[in-house]
Amino acid sequence: MRKVDSIEEYLEVNSHFAEALDVLRQIINSTELVETLKWNAPVYTLNGKNVLGLGAFKNHFSIWFFNGVFLKDERKVLVSADEKTKALRQMRFESLQDINKPVVLAYVNEAIENQYLGKELQISxxxxxxxxxxxxxxxxxxxxxxxxxxxxxxxxxxxxxxxxxxxxxxxxxxxxxxxxxxxxxxxxxxxxxxxxxx
Structure with missing residues (x-):
């Protein structure tokens, strides 16, 4: 993927999911998280700490929770990207219709709360x-x-x-x-x- 200089450009590059990603942005931006662009993707921070990010791929898009291992995940919607991933969890979607706004907001708010509590996985x-x-x-x-x-x-x-x-x-x-x-x-x-x- 080519380098992007803004969130808008990121959406443009990922036009196949632009509308859905914008819906996720609106949900996330309704919270106190600060929207930034890091390493070619939207990342949302709290007091300078990365809480979550958005990612778009060929067949799906997702919200990455940097310390998602601490989320309760009562709805069983989070997946681990791979076996080596200890803390990261992602909520995957394949279409705009997959987005349940209240559920997404609940997970985002829990991630914010966990950040305030200082929950961070320490890997030896x-x-x-x-x-x-x-x-x-x-x-x-x-x-x-x-x-x-x-x-x-x-x-x-x-x-x-x-x-x-x-x-x-x-x-x-x-x-x-x-x-x-x-x-x-x-x-x-x-x-x-x-x-x-x-």
């Missing part, structure tokens, strides 16, 4: 089978689309990006390298792809 480092740079893990926590794009890469391409970040000695260099590779990962391009085509 020894639980991770693959050692990712902490800067990359932080980016994944706040950018579900970026994480999904990374996971769709081959393991070899993932390794190249991890090594590229880890080989930097200074944190500032790691951060600048991360900024450089984000657009490539979002496009599904490997770090060394341009050399492979020679």
């Amino acid at each position: 480092r020894n639980e991770k089978a693959v050692i990712m740079p902490s800067i990359l893990n932080e980016a994944f926590k706040t950018a579900p689309l970026f994480k999904e794009s990374f996971q769709q890469l081959t393991s070899g391409k993932q390794r190249e990006y991890v090594e590229y970040i880890e080989s930097a000695k200074r944190d500032a260099t790691k951060a600048s390298r991360l900024d450089k590779i984000k657009p490539m990962i979002l496009k599904g391009i490997g770090l060394h792809d341009k050399y492979r085509n020679l």
